[in-house]
Amino acid sequence: xxxxxxxxxxxxxxxxxxxxxxxxxxxxxxxxxxxxxxxxxxxxxxxxxxxxxxxxxxxxxxxxxxxxxxxxxxxxxxxxxxxxxxxxxxxxxxxxxxxxxxxxxxxxxxxxxxxxxxxxxxxxxxxxxxxxxxxxxxxxxxxxxxxxxxxxxxxxxxxxxxxxxxxxxxxxxxxxxxxxxxxxxxxxxxxxxxxxxxxxxxxxxxxxxxxxxxxxxxxxxxxxxxxxxxxxxxxxxxxxxxxxxxxxxxxxxxxxxxxxxxxxxxxxxxxxxxxxxxxxxxxxxxxxxxxxxxxxxxxxxxxxxxxxxxxxxxxxxxxx
Amino acid sequence: xxxxxxxxxxxxxxxxxxxxxxxxxxxxxxxxxxxxxxxxxxxxxxxxxxxxxxxxxxxxxxxxxxxxxxxxxxxxxxxxxxxxxxxxxxxxxxxxxxxxxxxxxxxxxxxxxxxxxxxxxxxxxxxxxxxxxxxxxxxxxxxxxxxxxxxxxxxxxxxxxxxxxxxxxxxxxxxxxxxxxxxxxxxxxxxxxxxxxxxxxxxxxxxxxxxxxxxxxxxxxxxxxxxxxxxxxxxxxxxxxxxxxxxxxxxxxxxxxxxxxxxxxxxxxxxxxxxxxxxxxxxxxxxxxxxxxxxxxxxxxxxxxxxxxxxxxxxxxxxxxxxxxxxxxxxxxxxxxxxxxxxxxxxxxxxxxxxxxxxxxxxxxxxxxxxxxxxxxxxxxxxxxxxxxxxxxxxxxxxxxxxxxxxxxxxxxxxxxxxxxxxxxxxxxxxxxxxxxxxxxxxxxxxxxxx
Numbered sequence: 001x002x003x004x005x006x007x008x009x010x011x012x013x014x015x016x017x018x019x020x021x022x023x024x025x026x027x028x029x030x031x032x033x034x035x036x037x038x039x040x041x042x043x044x045x046x047x048x049x050x051x052x053x054x055x056x057x058x059x060x061x062x063x064x065x066x067x068x069x070x071x072x073x074x075x076x077x078x079x080x081x082x083x084x085x086x087x088x089x090x091x092x093x094x095x096x097x098x099x100x101x102x103x104x105x106x107x108x109x110x111x112x113x114x115x116x117x118x119x120x121x122x123x124x125x126x127x128x129x130x131x132x133x134x135x136x137x138x139x140x141x142x143x144x145x146x147x148x149x150x151x152x153x154x155x156x157x158x159x160x161x162x163x164x165x166x167x168x169x170x171x172x173x174x175x176x177x178x179x180x181x182x183x184x185x186x187x188x189x190x191x192x193x194x195x196x197x198x199x200x201x202x203x204x205x206x207x208x209x210x211x212x213x214x215x216x217x218x219x220x221x222x223x224x225x226x227x228x229x230x231x232x233x234x235x236x237x238x239x240x241x242x243x244x245x246x247x248x249x250x251x252x253x254x255x256x257x258x259x260x261x262x263x264x265x266x267x268x269x270x271x272x273x274x275x276x277x278x279x280x281x282x283x284x285x286x287x288x289x290x291x292x293x294x295x296x297x298x299x300x301x302x303x304x305x306x307x308x309x310x311x312x313x314x315x316x317x318x319x320x
Numbered sequence: 321x322x323x324x325x326x327x328x329x330x331x332x333x334x335x336x337x338x339x340x341x342x343x344x345x346x347x348x349x350x351x352x353x354x355x356x357x358x359x360x361x362x363x364x365x366x367x368x369x370x371x372x373x374x375x376x377x378x379x380x381x382x383x384x385x386x387x388x389x390x391x392x393x394x395x396x397x398x399x400x401x402x403x404x405x406x407x408x409x410x411x412x413x414x415x416x417x418x419x420x421x422x423x424x425x426x427x428x429x430x431x432x433x434x435x436x437x438x439x440x441x442x443x444x445x446x447x448x449x450x451x452x453x454x455x456x457x458x459x460x461x462x463x464x465x466x467x468x469x470x471x472x473x474x475x476x477x478x479x480x481x482x483x484x485x486x487x488x489x490x491x492x493x494x495x496x497x498x499x500x501x502x503x504x505x506x507x508x509x510x511x512x513x514x515x516x517x518x519x520x521x522x523x524x525x526x527x528x529x530x531x532x533x534x535x536x537x538x539x540x541x542x543x544x545x546x547x548x549x550x551x552x553x554x555x556x557x558x559x560x561x562x563x564x565x566x567x568x569x570x571x572x573x574x575x576x577x578x579x580x581x582x583x584x585x586x587x588x589x590x591x592x593x594x595x596x597x598x599x600x601x602x603x604x605x606x607x608x609x610x611x612x613x614x615x616x617x618x619x620x621x622x623x624x625x626x627x628x629x630x631x632x633x634x635x636x637x638x639x640x641x642x643x644x645x646x647x648x649x650x651x652x653x654x655x656x657x658x659x660x661x662x663x664x665x666x667x668x669x670x671x672x673x674x675x676x677x678x679x680x681x682x683x684x685x686x687x688x689x690x691x692x693x694x695x696x697x698x699x700x701x702x703x704x705x706x707x708x709x710x711x712x713x714x715x716x717x718x719x720x721x722x723x724x725x726x727x728x729x730x731x732x733x734x735x736x737x738x739x740x741x742x743x744x745x746x747x748x749x750x751x752x753x754x755x756x757x758x759x760x761x762x763x764x765x766x767x768x769x770x771x
Binding site for chain 1: 422443592594596727729733734739742
């Protein structure tokens, strides 16, 4: 067998000549073993994710009511949703408002909670569990509970507001308040973000804080100059996941408001669901789903691209 | 051992082939589109073992038990048949059955009602049952309420053999009526003194703030359904030619405004928030918080089980200048296209719709049987509660049903309900709500009719 050095040398020569390096027998076997090892995931992804995604793309160019064969109609579904369907734009508006308010507020609250839970407080494990608990309760059960919290007549929220002599709003029974209600409700689940931030906080080396303290940095300066930069990769991850999750809001609106009153909470995924499984316009629903996919993809890419300017990875020269 | 060169590119290409195959499979033309329009004349009823499945929605224990009995009766009549039921929760019915039909494995019979009959008929997924009936000496449509058969027949085709129907009536709390010094409701649908004016007066007399805290404790009435009142008022959601919205007609606008006023102006009906806090219409009624409510005959079963509740039923009130309207929802069973044997499906369907089965509808399920002589017998009319059961049966000559056009669910849930909900909440005028819904209705109809 040739020496490792010779192999590397040959590979370098081939690369220089613009050729792909040839694999040795061992490397090939290793490659096969690697692919076999990942094949359960890979096949699952290809068959159950990629294929349906591609199928949905084809279906989006058809009129398909399930029982009859799909009828190819080109880009008519996209033409309809972009230029003729007010409900599509209503669903986009509602979803974007939800994302715009929910993502930053929940990020700030999650971070604040994580900072608090990172302190040496008595019973902090208990508090961490309590704050995280809403994230593991099924959303259907949570929604049923919030229906009661928001009930204008008998709910705990308006009963509390009434203590101050103010009559609370109609919440999910008002087209003006239903969306704010669902945004407020979503903040109840900041525990997920808190856990992620907490893990990030605990990964920040203590010596950085010590150095900053020696240099005379106060608490706020340590937060700004050490904590935030060191946490920025985690912030990026949390934001991207939160944006994607927020665009996919469905269960609360389906159970609590059915998209109402008057389409005030007709989120895009709910609208997709209705087109697919209430009205059985599979082609149109697929077109809507692809729009959601593209919107989420573009925003995620934009966030990742922007991260070059504000995310700091430890050990990288220049901090960028 | 020779191992061929396996580059990442080749591996991914191979994998893409797998995905491509799955993609092609997903896009392949669906089965189930091909079922014969009528039963195969040459098909014979063999003695070969056969398994039949009847498709239902709803999973309440009494439903499941009823269906098990029907399956057993099928096997008793035909020992070579193994019959069973497939019951799914109501909300999943459409997608489950559609998927089964599309996959080429439709059920042998399937339950249908005002919602699903138009949809599946619109998909051309159901067989016309008239040829089966004509060829069968054991069966006649004459035993059913003729109006149900008439309303269910479209372009000479009937896809549902009816089993039961649910006439809408006014359920009322007799004790609360007595407390308010009111007489029992009349029992005749033709009685024009029981009209929208007297109905409102009755509701106002019943509405009360018993403890004087400024909040209403008893509401005169609750209308979970607005459509029956639209019909009572002479309006409908579609124009007569079904080409456009009918909500803009003076009759429809007046009826919807009258309904909105019940809650917003007269305060005789609870708000959605109050209803949510207190439970369903039936819960509110049982708790004595609502004195009258509208529902189909399904209310009988639950209310009969409530001990100490003194209740009865009356006809829907007539609108000025309008004939009586007995709004009803009927249900039954049909045969999907592409079943393994349409003749065997027909045999199963006959048992599901026969006399014994109609008696179960009357006595166990609590709806009005579709067979007239069973409805008018001791099995339904002769039962003690409520005392004036005849009101349900007497609605038959005035029977009207939910629109039968295929996209009616989309018209209602996409175009009309969101707008009318705003009107009933007082956030929008009825005129504005109707004006906003109209173009959406027209658009759905235009797509449906291919304009």
